[in-house]
Amino acid sequence: xxxxxxxxxxxxxxxxxxxxxxxxxxxxxxxxxxxxxxxxxxxxxxxxxxxxxxxxxxxxxxxxxxxxxxxxxxxxxxxxxxxxxxxxxxxxxxxxxxxxxxxxxxxxxxxxxxxxxxxxxxxxxxxxxxxxxxxxxxxxxxxxxxxxxxxxxxxxxxxxxxxxxxxxxxxxxxxxxxxxxxxxxxxxxxxxxxxxxxxxxxxxxxxxxxxxxxxxxxxxxxxxxxxxxxxxxxxxxxxxxxxxxxxxxxxxxxxxxxxxxxxxxxxxxxxxxxxxxxxxxxxxxxxxxxxxxxxxxxxxxxxxxxxxxxxxxxxxxxxxxxxxxxxxxxxxxxxxxxxxxxxxxxxxxxxxxxxxxxxxxxxxxxxxxxxxxxxxxxxxxxxxxxxxxxxxxxxxxxxxxxxxxxxxxxxxxxxxxxxxxxxxxxxxxxxxxxxxxxxxxxxxxxxxxxxxxxxxxxxxxxxxxxxxxxxxxxxxxxxxxxxxxxxxxxxxxxxxxxxxxxxxxxxxxxxxxxxxxxxxxxxxxxxxxxxxxxxxxxxxxxx
Amino acid sequence: xxxxxxxxxxxxxxxxxxxxxxxxxxxxxxxxxxxxxxxxxxxxxxxxxxxxxxxxxxxxxxxxxxxxxxxxxxxxxxxxxxxxxxxxxxxxxxxxxxxxxxxxxxxxxxxxxxxxxxxxxxxxxxxxxxxxxxxxxxxxxxxxxxxxxxxxxxxxxxxxxxxxxxxxxxxxxxxxxxxxxxxxxxxxxxxxxxxxxxxxxxxxxxxxxxxxxxxxxxxxxxxxxxxxxxxxxxxxxxxxx
Numbered sequence: 060x061x062x063x064x065x066x067x068x069x070x071x072x073x074x075x076x077x078x079x080x081x082x083x084x085x086x087x088x089x090x091x092x093x094x095x096x097x098x099x100x101x102x103x104x105x106x107x108x109x110x111x112x113x114x115x116x117x118x119x120x121x122x123x124x125x126x127x128x129x130x131x132x133x134x135x136x137x138x139x140x141x142x143x144x145x146x147x148x149x150x151x152x153x154x155x156x157x158x159x160x161x162x163x164x165x166x167x168x169x170x171x172x173x174x175x176x177x178x179x180x181x182x183x184x185x186x187x188x189x190x191x192x193x194x195x196x197x198x199x200x201x202x203x204x205x206x207x208x209x210x211x212x213x214x215x216x217x218x219x220x221x222x223x224x225x226x227x228x229x230x231x232x233x234x235x236x237x238x239x240x241x242x243x244x245x246x247x248x249x250x251x252x253x254x255x256x257x258x259x260x261x262x263x264x265x266x267x268x269x270x271x272x273x274x275x276x277x278x279x280x281x282x283x284x285x286x287x288x289x290x291x292x293x294x295x296x297x298x299x300x301x302x303x304x305x306x307x308x309x310x311x312x313x314x315x316x317x318x319x320x321x322x323x324x325x326x327x328x329x330x331x332x333x334x335x336x337x338x339x340x341x342x343x344x345x346x347x348x349x350x351x352x353x354x355x356x357x358x359x360x361x362x363x364x365x366x367x368x369x370x371x372x373x374x375x376x377x378x379x380x381x382x383x384x385x386x387x388x389x390x391x392x393x394x395x396x397x398x399x400x401x402x403x404x405x406x407x408x409x410x411x412x413x414x415x416x417x418x419x420x421x422x423x424x425x426x427x428x429x430x431x432x433x434x435x436x437x438x439x440x441x442x443x444x445x446x447x448x449x450x451x452x453x454x455x456x457x458x459x460x461x462x463x464x465x466x467x468x469x470x471x472x473x474x475x476x477x478x479x480x481x482x483x484x485x486x487x488x489x490x491x492x493x494x495x496x497x498x499x500x501x502x503x504x505x506x507x508x509x510x511x512x513x514x515x516x517x518x519x520x521x522x523x524x525x526x527x528x529x530x531x532x533x534x535x536x537x538x539x540x541x542x543x544x545x546x547x548x549x550x551x552x553x554x555x556x557x558x559x560x561x562x563x564x565x566x567x568x569x570x571x572x573x574x575x576x577x578x579x580x581x582x583x584x585x586x587x588x589x590x591x592x593x594x595x596x597x598x599x600x601x602x
Numbered sequence: 603x604x605x606x607x608x609x610x611x612x613x614x615x616x617x618x619x620x621x622x623x624x625x626x627x628x629x630x631x632x633x634x635x636x637x638x639x640x641x642x643x644x645x646x647x648x649x650x651x652x653x654x655x656x657x658x659x660x661x662x663x664x665x666x667x668x669x670x671x672x673x674x675x676x677x678x679x680x681x682x683x684x685x686x687x688x689x690x691x692x693x694x695x696x697x698x699x700x701x702x703x704x705x706x707x708x709x710x711x712x713x714x715x716x717x718x719x720x721x722x723x724x725x726x727x728x729x730x731x732x733x734x735x736x737x738x739x740x741x742x743x744x745x746x747x748x749x750x751x752x753x754x755x756x757x758x759x760x761x762x763x764x765x766x767x768x769x770x771x772x773x774x775x776x777x778x779x780x781x782x783x784x785x786x787x788x789x790x791x792x793x794x795x796x797x798x799x800x801x802x803x804x805x806x807x808x809x810x811x812x813x814x815x816x817x818x819x820x821x822x823x824x825x826x827x828x829x830x831x832x833x834x835x836x837x838x839x840x841x842x843x
Contacts, residue, residue: 141816148812149658150643150651157644189645190719252820255812260824271824276810277638294645294724297638310826338821 063359063370064335065379066246066266066410067309067328067519069318070391070398071239072508073416074470075325078205078237080104082317082326086241089316090303095295097163097188100200101302102317104239108216108450109203111240113159116288117402118217123153124286125249125405126342134343134406136252138283144253151279155288161198163188189294206235218453222446234419234447238454241317242289242302243401243409244268246333246357247342250301253284259299266410267304275299286405312521327507328517329386330379331410332359332370342406348459350403357408358393361386382520387507388412395496395504397466399455414508415455415463417470419447434475434490441467468494469504476501477509603776610791611776615769618794625801626809639807645720649710657707663700664743667693672766676759686757694751701744708737732803739796742789749785756783762790 086102105111119125123138138144138153166183174181187194203212213219244261248268251259258274259281261267270281270290277297281290290301305315309328313319318326334357341353359366361383370380383389391398391414398412420440421431429436441448441464448467452460472494479486491501507515586592629637643650671693679689712733715721750756765779779787800806 145812145815150647150654152651154643154647156647191723192719248821251822254822255815256810257812257814257818257822260822262826263823264826273634275638276807276812277641278812279641279643292641292644294642296635297640298635 061369062335063332063366063373063375064263064266065370065375065383066244066331066333067304068244068266068331068388068392068410068412069241069315070327070329070388070412070414072323072325072327072414073236073238074414074418075323076104076237076239076416077323078104078106079322080201081320081322082239083200085316085320086302089305091300093295094188095293096291096300098157098160098200099291099293099300101289101291102239102241103200104237105201106204106206107236107238107454108213108219109206110212110215110217111238112161112200113155113288114198115215115217116155116286119286119405121153122155122283122286122288124284124288125407126247126252127406128343128345132343132345134247134339136249136284137286138253138280144255144280148255148278148280151283153283154279154292155282157189157294158198161200161202162194164194164196218450221453221458222449234422234450236416236418238401238413239317240287240289240401241315241411242268242304243287243407243411244302244304245410246338246354246408247406249284249286249405249407250281250290253280254278254299255280259290262306265304265306265309267306267309268301269303269306270299270301272296272298286402286407287409309519310521312519314517314519318517324511324516326516327387327391327511328519329388330361330383330518330520331386331389331392332361332366332375332380332383333357334359338408342408347404347457350406350408351400351456351459351462354400354403354408355393358389360393361389376520379520382518385518387511387516387518390504390507395469395500395507396462397469397504399462399466401455402457403455404457413455414470415451415466417467417474420444420467420471421474423447432474432478434472434487434493437471437475438468438493441471465495469496472496473501473505473508477505603780607776607780610787611765611779612774614791614794615774618798619769621798622800625798626806629801629806637806637810638804639810640724640804642715642718642721642724645724646714646718649714649718653707653710653714655707656703657711660700660703660705660707663696664704667697667700671759672763675763675767676757686759689759690750690755690757694747697747698744698751701740701747705737705740705744708733708740712737728803732799732805735792735796735799736805739789739792742785742792746783746785746789756786758782758786762786 082102083100083104087100090101091097091099100112103112111117116122116124119137125137126134127137129135136144139147164185164187167186168183171181171183185194185196186192202208206213244267246266248259248261251261251268254275255278256274256276258271258276260269260271262269275298277292277299279292279299281299281301282288282292284290290299292298293300305313305317308315308319314326314328318328337357341357342350344350344353359370361367361370361380367380370383371377388398392412397414399415400409400412402409417437420437423444424431424436424440431437448460448463449458451467452458452463456462472490476486476490476498479490486498488498491498494501496504586595676686676689680686715725715733746758761778761782765775768775768778779790782790796805800808
């Protein structure tokens with residue numbers, strides 16, 4: 060191995076997701092609560108089976124995202140080569156429209172106070188945030204939440220369609236789970252490869268994929284390139300935006316906002332070391348179902364002295380190596396092998412992995428009146444419950460049920476093993492052995508998945524060593540050309556983007572001071588109790 | 603030569619060049635974030651998919667035609683055996699087709715812009731002014747082509763082209779330009795206005811043509827250090843803001 064690179068990766072334990080959307084909401088408040096990105100959710104939570112957001116994004120025959128192997132077995136973008144992309148630059152032919160995401164809307168609350176007297180209670184009618192016109196709300200980012208809309212919507216799930224018609228009703232009865240999604244920060248990112256301007260890049264220190272807003276020219280090829288549809292077009296600024304992995308937080312050792320606020324504490328962050336020279340080779344293995352193993356083969360063991368030496372030669376700092384040794388993500392992916400990548404067949408080598416949910420299996424057992432925590436029952440059910448396993452395999456291993464079954468067996472073993480301990484029974488080492496784990500492994504995995512504290516779930520090396528003289532540069536983060544208070548030379552479409560907090564500060568201020576409807580109203584929440592602000596009392600009629 | 607002729611054919615071209623070059627440098631320095639296509643494809647793609655390629659590819663051919671006609675002296679084409687009648691006929695056919703495509707494309711795009719609510723909402727006053735000049739330049743250019751086909755053919759390579767080349771060697775031959783018919787003069791003036799507007803309107807995206815994409819490796823890695831040095835400038839004193 061010649062070139063070792065480090066990546067901050069995430070693992071989500073799907074068994075613990077309750078679909079509360081807290082991650083989506085806090086992410087939106089942090090990053091996309093601005094005009095131009097109303098429809099954008101860097102983090103969204105989908106109910107599976109379901110169509111996802113944007114609708115049916117996984118159908119790459121339609122959206123042409125990700126990579127494929129050409130006739131000669133070489134890796135090429137599914138949307139075509141460089142020349143083809145250049146020729147379609149004047150109108151990207153395969154870009155989702157706003158309707159494929161959903162048309163964002165607000166409500167006309169003014170109607171509540173200004174509607175004329177009538178027998179009916181006035182309502183706040185929806186208004187499109189795109190056209191400003193009245194609109195009928197017909198779709199949203201999680202319209203089919205909790206299987207809402209029933210089989211007619213869920214049957215359009217591309218994964219369901221791949222499994223086949225015969226299973227549809229079966230799995231309808233059998234299971235449902237939530238899939239929180241962010242940008243995958245892939246090792247072989249198709250969005251980066253598709254960007255004509257070279258504005259998208261992968262950070263060599265931590266693998267975070269970012270858009271350079273000053274270099275993006277709005278060609279929109281990244282939107283097509285990303286098979287997960289996690290690069291979005293800001294229709295106000297004309298620039299691409301995407302999940303930033305909360306890099307300003309990660310840089311100082313804090314977890315991303317979605318991880319920090321996750322109610323179920325199901326997200327894990329940690330460093331993965333990988334062999335950067337073999338990325339293309341791994342993404343080019345012929346069989347789709349071999350991609351999971353190929354990606355595993357890229358990951359390096361930070362405890363191996365040879366790896367450590369090579370990492371040091373590649374410029375990876377010691378505290379990053381130390382963090383890699385303690386990485387919970389590395390344990391879940393490599394040691395316990397319970398975490399799996401999302402859609403490896405897109406060949407982007409994604410770096411946000413998932414522990415598949417055992418709950419569909421447990422639910423099916425419990426629903427049939429069986430003991431859902433008995434090892435024998437669970438192992439048997441994993442083998443016989445074809446539908447959930449096939450569905451999970453289509454999501455996580457390109458259709459190969461073997462790794463999914465192995466992962467589920469380990470989760471089942473953990474469940475059965477810990478149940479015996481909780482009931483004061485003698486631990487049965489054979490349970491773990493049947494899943495390929497020792498009793499100690501089972502308990503360590505249980506600690507990591509069930510009890511791990513904040514600093515065990517998020518092992519993020521803080522220090523990027525500060526460069527000499529860089530302290531002076533920190534200054535005020537708002538001190539830059541065209542910063543707050545300065546607009547661009549051509550109105551809001553030009554100039555540098557206003558930091559999110561500044562923009563919402565101004566909109567808040569505006570809302571509190573220039574309410575069109577009620578000039579003579581003051582927001583008492585902002586009153587410090589001193590003086591009499593304008594509008595607190597009605598104006599005296601001086602005539 | 604009257605003072606107005608001097609102003610039009612000696613002063614204006616240099617003013618245009620200064621505005622173009624200076625404007626591009628200024629915009630690159632101060633408004634890199636605003637340097638974008640400001641695509642409206644998210645709102646409407648059906649008409650855009652026809653109109654935009656029609657306009658842009660038409661324009662590329664128009665541009666090539668201009669380069670060919672203005673930069674290459676008549677003597678050179680004569681030397682390789684392409685006489686004026688043959689040259690003129692081929693220029694007329696290629697230029698006419700490209701011009702009609704460009705005009706049809708921009709007509710469709712403007713129709714789309716006016717009738718699609720969200721696209722019209724995203725149209726600034728700057729855009730509207732730019733569209734007026736752009737359409738005027740295309741119409742005037744197409745008119746010179748068609749008029750010369752309908753009536754008498756003017757050999758602009760004896761008048762406009764020497765003047766154009768003269769501008770770049772700092773010897774603008776205004777007397778040559780004066781001999782051109784008024785339609786050519788009008789097209790040239792509107793064209794100079796359009797060129798001067800380039801850096802200050804959305805047209806600036808033409809200078810973002812991603813030629814380098816064909817040559818660079820697919821995956822771009824950037825160090826945080828390099829990105830930081832590029833993005834964060836040293837704080838400047840208050841009086842320098």
